[in-house]
Amino acid sequence: MSEAVRFCGLELDHRVINASGTFDAIAAQRVFGDEIVLRFPFAAFVSKTITLEPRAGNPPPRLYEAPAGMINSIGLPNRGLLGYLEHDLPQLAALPVPLVTNVMGSTADEVARLVEAIDARAEVAAIELNVSCPNVETGLDLGADPRLLGRLVDEVRPLTGKPLIVKLTPNTADVAAVAQAAEAAGADAVSLINTLRAFAAHPDGSGRAWLGAGTGGLSGPAVRAVALAQIAAVSARVEIPVVGMGGIASGRHARQAIDAGATLVAVGTESFRDPLAGERVRLGLDALEHPRAAR
Amino acid sequence: MSEAVRFCGLELDHRVINASGTFDAIAAQRVFGDEIVLRFPFAAFVSKTITLEPRAGNPPPRLYEAPAGMINSIGLPNRGLLGYLEHDLPQLAALPVPLVTNVMGSTADEVARLVEAIDARAEVAAIELNVSCPNVETGLDLGADPRLLGRLVDEVRPLTGKPLIVKLTPNTADVAAVAQAAEAAGADAVSLINTLRAFAAHPDGSGRAWLGAGTGGLSGPAVRAVALAQIAAVSARVEIPVVGMGGIASGRHARQAIDAGATLVAVGTESFRDPLAGERVRLGLDALEHPRAAR
Amino acid sequence: MSAALPPDGGSRTLAPLERRLLEVVERREHGAYVVLAAEDPDGPAPQPGQFCMVAAAERWGAGADERPFLPRAFSVLRADGKRIELLLEDVGPGTRRLCELRPGDGLRLLGPLGRGFSAPPGDRRAILCGGGVGMAPLAMLQDELLAGGRDAVVLLGFRDAEHAAGAKLFARARVATDDGSAGRRGLVTELLAEELARDPVAIVYGCGPPAMLETVRALCERLEIPAQLALEAGMACGFGACYGCVVPLREGGNARVCVDGPVFDAERLASCLAPGEAA
Amino acid sequence: MSAALPPDGGSRTLAPLERRLLEVVERREHGAYVVLAAEDPDGPAPQPGQFCMVAAAERWGAGADERPFLPRAFSVLRADGKRIELLLEDVGPGTRRLCELRPGDGLRLLGPLGRGFSAPPGDRRAILCGGGVGMAPLAMLQDELLAGGRDAVVLLGFRDAEHAAGAKLFARARVATDDGSAGRRGLVTELLAEELARDPVAIVYGCGPPAMLETVRALCERLEIPAQLALEAGMACGFGACYGCVVPLREGGNARVCVDGPVFDAERLASCLAPGEAA
Ligand SMILES: Cc1cc2nc3c(=O)[nH]c(=O)nc-3n(C[C@H](O)[C@H](O)[C@H](O)COP(=O)(O)OP(=O)(O)OC[C@H]3O[C@@H](n4cnc5c(N)ncnc54)[C@H](O)[C@@H]3O)c2cc1C
Ligand SMILES: Cc1cc2nc3c(=O)[nH]c(=O)nc-3n(C[C@H](O)[C@H](O)[C@H](O)COP(=O)(O)OP(=O)(O)OC[C@H]3O[C@@H](n4cnc5c(N)ncnc54)[C@H](O)[C@@H]3O)c2cc1C
Numbered sequence A, B: 001m002s003e004a005v006r007f008c009g010l011e012l013d014h015r016v017i018n019a020s021g022t023f024d025a026i027a028a029q030r031v032f033g034d035e036i037v038l039r040f041p042f043a044a045f046v047s048k049t050i051t052l053e054p055r056a057g058n059p060p061p062r063l064y065e066a067p068a069g070m071i072n073s074i075g076l077p078n079r080g081l082l083g084y085l086e087h088d089l090p091q092l093a094a095l096p097v098p099l100v101t102n103v104m105g106s107t108a109d110e111v112a113r114l115v116e117a118i119d120a121r122a123e124v125a126a127i128e129l130n131v132s133c134p135n136v137e138t139g140l141d142l143g144a145d146p147r148l149l150g151r152l153v154d155e156v157r158p159l160t161g162k163p164l165i166v167k168l169t170p171n172t173a174d175v176a177a178v179a180q181a182a183e184a185a186g187a188d189a190v191s192l193i194n195t196l197r198a199f200a201a202h203p204d205g206s207g208r209a210w211l212g213a214g215t216g217g218l219s220g221p222a223v224r225a226v227a228l229a230q231i232a233a234v235s236a237r238v239e240i241p242v243v244g245m246g247g248i249a250s251g252r253h254a255r256q257a258i259d260a261g262a263t264l265v266a267v268g269t270e271s272f273r274d275p276l277a278g279e280r281v282r283l284g285l286d287a288l289e290h291p292r293a294a295r
Numbered sequence C, D: 001m002s003a004a005l006p007p008d009g010g011s012r013t014l015a016p017l018e019r020r021l022l023e024v025v026e027r028r029e030h031g032a033y034v035v036l037a038a039e040d041p042d043g044p045a046p047q048p049g050q051f052c053m054v055a056a057a058e059r060w061g062a063g064a065d066e067r068p069f070l071p072r073a074f075s076v077l078r079a080d081g082k083r084i085e086l087l088l089e090d091v092g093p094g095t096r097r098l099c100e101l102r103p104g105d106g107l108r109l110l111g112p113l114g115r116g117f118s119a120p121p122g123d124r125r126a127i128l129c130g131g132g133v134g135m136a137p138l139a140m141l142q143d144e145l146l147a148g149g150r151d152a153v154v155l156l157g158f159r160d161a162e163h164a165a166g167a168k169l170f171a172r173a174r175v176a177t178d179d180g181s182a183g184r185r186g187l188v189t190e191l192l193a194e195e196l197a198r199d200p201v202a203i204v205y206g207c208g209p210p211a212m213l214e215t216v217r218a219l220c221e222r223l224e225i226p227a228q229l230a231l232e233a234g235m236a237c238g239f240g241a242c243y244g245c246v247v248p249l250r251e252g253g254n255a256r257v258c259v260d261g262p263v264f265d266a267e268r269l270a271s272c273l274a275p276g277e278a279a
């Protein structure tokens, strides 16, 4: 009943995809068996962030429960580019939906090498560029400054013919300006929001940080209103499609993101509460779009 | 039992004050009578934001309930400088605690006139400068850019001998850089966080904005972890005292803000749920600091 | 016993500064409505038209979209110095949670708040006109008027018979329903127009949905009959702290419904409709 | 009936993809613990050591600090294909809310999840060693071993007699308490050391607080006795999606407790303590 949608030249069955790093299709197969493939909740699968070198991620604890949300300091653990290409990609390519590979580098050169390598793989339908990596000099997110981000996208854009989605950081003064810079440099789409920088105080009251990494990122319903504001601000200023996310937990929330200007919506934290959240969001969205048919 | 604390030369009975715009001491007297004066919940009273000219504020609806928080688009209604000086100030001066007057202007000249006029009034113990006003040219908050803010504080600093607190905007990439700029320009303290820019979707599902003003600001427990991260980031980079706020609803939360580096904490949204929230936070904080005495 | 009706809105019963933790002692259903009664030994006697900010003591929140978060405003239905009664209609997460409460459960209550109704001027006949759950503040007003030896005509409008069951909360009342399933078929404002035509030396006390109040307001304005209207508005605090509950005044500027109202002299209001809302 | 113990951890009972909405049918207290039983007609038979992610169907949230938000992990205490039992200790907002549930209330459950215990290799004697609520996954393991005609010594450690009441959940068990108010005064790991000294041809199945597990791990390592340890970790999802629940491995890198565990061969673990935590 959902309608197919075109997104950056890809034909997707519906508008609901997963947020990077919040669904592991390979692990899900170990847990749920083939059922998860037969009833895949998303119209495309976005990988977690891949870096050039393998990363162990941050020391535990990595999770903190916040009011109407959670804070994570996972730290982007991944097998690195080679491990991804050899180990993960063949399994992800077998999923019944297009594959988006999310990559991050801390320098333009690193990003370029990632993009080139992923570009060479036909199994990958699109590339998402995570620019929430802290800039080594300023400590700010790489994607916080429109000029720096524009330059980065400029450099890597020519390296791939695949759709290039820039995943913006919300920790910035003017997310729409950053989105415009990405668009001007040739991005095919932008996605937002990533997590809000947040601190989790140790429950023992000692004032120490709870998370192994010190700080983390806030996600879930608590950030939804911030996400909608940023999605609306960006959509008003760019022509390229927007992937909206941040606290989406129902069809109604998805509808709100679409009304704010998003073409696709991504479900993140809500999948932790319910592995079929993506399907639930899609069905809810369908019911809102075709209220009669849903009865 | 609470210990007195020095803050910018002021002697305060304890560490808990109100967040600007979230407590109206004059209205509270109409509702609760003298009881609110006899049992004033805060160690200092911060006025709502005063502007040069009277403002009616935004059209209703002005409130939206969000997960673990709320979004407001009150729009800083106030009688304007003259109305404040004539009507509000005499009543606020009768409160049993020092008075902080919060002011905002959209140009340096406006701010200067406000600061000069308030400086002339002995009843006012300190001035808080709200820099979350949108810059007319960029649409960004006036306080989002360290250079612009530094220049503003530079201009108005000489105009008053009273403590000058700069209330930072959280809608920026690098709040610590902005705080440093305020400090370098002579601010005596900084306060944070103000509300996060947020969108409230109409509950009727039409995609329209619910709030009369279109967008609003998110406050309450939902923003607490973001506030703690910003308080910690700022405290690590400035020497001047920090007033921490954002979702503080208990003594434990106040303790977390103080551990993150705050000297004072301010209670905002929680006062809406409980007019004595300030007292409750102070007693909770006392109990954490003197666990034995509290038994 | 409620506090006597003041001659004008200048005086009000003050609220204790503390949110009181009350115990629910009774829960009754009246058709579509729920009446919750709680023991309130320390509550001062409210004036008719005053309201309270209320939350469940336990598990306030965690409904759809993780709401409710803020307390909710409810008129005092009745209060006698020992117990307080509220009338609830389940319209969302907050009222749903409150409707779930059972005897023994706790309630957090701040109030009485706001400015209530004031006494009828001279010998004008009081006509109380309520729509739906808007009847709540009129019950105590009728009690008070009758106790003071004055007449008090009550006209109530409801969607249907299930809702009209709420009229039993009044000593006596005439009812209209949209579908005619109880009382007269039609709008309560039609009853009001007839009543005023019969005897215009009256004062109207109104509470109900915006469109109904606006009809009452316009009618009274045209007939030059005084009216006191109890408004609703989304509220965060209920005691003047947030400036969220404003209504525009005819004289210019806004008033806060929670401290300047909820009861307003109709002549001060430009319209009872929200901006952009159609009657 | 639980699923038979697999020869090694390679196989596991798969979880239905859907969170099941179950009805609580029984709630019992065993001293400091609560056992919740729910009807689970569509639940596959879990292996001993598997767990579920659980939330109350109504009002999950709105506790202190507006928590719980995420579901919580609980070992399957027992399951027979028609009903599932969980053992709860109230330690925070999530367990408190679940302990409030009464027959008729709803439960959302995803599972069985994770990799459970595997059968004792050869003819090694199974010694089940649990600390506090960590006894939960051992109950079904004992049942299964006894049903398979094997011995299963159960050693349990508790704070005091109130907690030791939980030992009644086992066919038979020896108990130690910190304060000596029930069973032997001392640590369960002392009972274990004696047991292993008596007959080292054994395999140890352990679950409990980190310090206890670490003692078990170190003891078994020293004595070169195999052990399978069921770990806990803060979890958001329980099915490998969030990477939040990791534990460092001796071989380097991290494992996810929810999909690679919760049961690990002790020799794969560097330490059962959280980084920086003292024994
Ligand atoms: C002075 C006064 C007296 C009142 N007396 C009574 C009374 O005696 N009995 C009674 O039953 N009711 C009374 N009300 C109304 C009552 O306060 C509301 O029905 C109640 O607040 C609804 O809360 P809810 O959570 O159930 O519904 P909500 O979900 O809050 O929905 C109620 C309305 O709020 C709006 N809304 C929806 N979502 C949001 C959101 N996220 N944020 C903000 N607004 C939203 C919509 O307009 C919706 O129709 C009174 C109100 C006032 C101001
Ligand atoms: C595989 C597995 C099986 C389990 N089996 C059982 C069982 O059978 N029975 C049982 O009773 N328990 C079991 N547990 C433990 C159970 O999951 C926890 O006790 C439960 O999650 C606690 O939730 P809570 O909300 O009650 O307490 P929480 O408040 O979540 O506190 C529990 C611990 O979490 C940490 N914590 C505190 N605040 C936060 C926060 N804001 N964010 C993140 N962490 C925080 C602290 O370390 C605290 O001690 C199991 C756990 C796992 C992983």
Ligand SMILES: Cc1cc2nc3c(=O)[nH]c(=O)nc-3n(C[C@H](O)[C@H](O)[C@H](O)COP(=O)(O)O)c2cc1C
Pocket (backbone or CB within 6 Å): A019, A020, A021, A022, A048, A049, A072, A074, A076, A102, A130, A167, A192, A193, A194, A195, A218, A219, A220, A221, A223, A245, A246, A247, A248, A266, A267, A268, A269, A270, D242, D243
């Ligand atoms: C546990 C966790 C891990 C995440 N990992 C990644 C990641 O690897 N790459 C990335 O771009 N975003 C990552 N994110 C951010 C999400 O993709 C998403 O932008 C954010 O969580 C907001 O959406 P939500 O509120 O629906 O979760 C992660 C978020 C969470 C909660």
Ligand SMILES: Cc1cc2nc3c(=O)[nH]c(=O)nc-3n(C[C@H](O)[C@H](O)[C@H](O)COP(=O)(O)O)c2cc1C
Pocket (backbone or CB within 6 Å): B019, B020, B021, B022, B048, B049, B072, B074, B076, B102, B130, B167, B192, B193, B194, B195, B218, B219, B220, B221, B223, B245, B246, B247, B248, B266, B267, B268, B269, B270, C242, C243
């Ligand atoms: C209804 C409302 C009105 C506010 N008005 C002002 C204001 O006039 N001036 C100002 O500087 N901040 C204002 N704020 C921001 C608060 O002072 C505070 O910075 C913010 O709400 C975060 O704290 P909290 O989460 O405790 O509410 C307002 C906040 C709310 C919710």
Ligand code: FES
Pocket (backbone or CB within 6 Å): C234, C235, C236, C237, C238, C239, C240, C241, C242, C243, C244, C245, C256, C257, C258, C259
């Ligand atoms: S409800 Fe807050 S000012 Fe009226």
Ligand code: FES
Pocket (backbone or CB within 6 Å): D234, D235, D236, D237, D238, D239, D240, D241, D242, D243, D244, D245, D256, D257, D258, D259
């Ligand atoms: S709990 Fe999410 S990966 Fe283990």
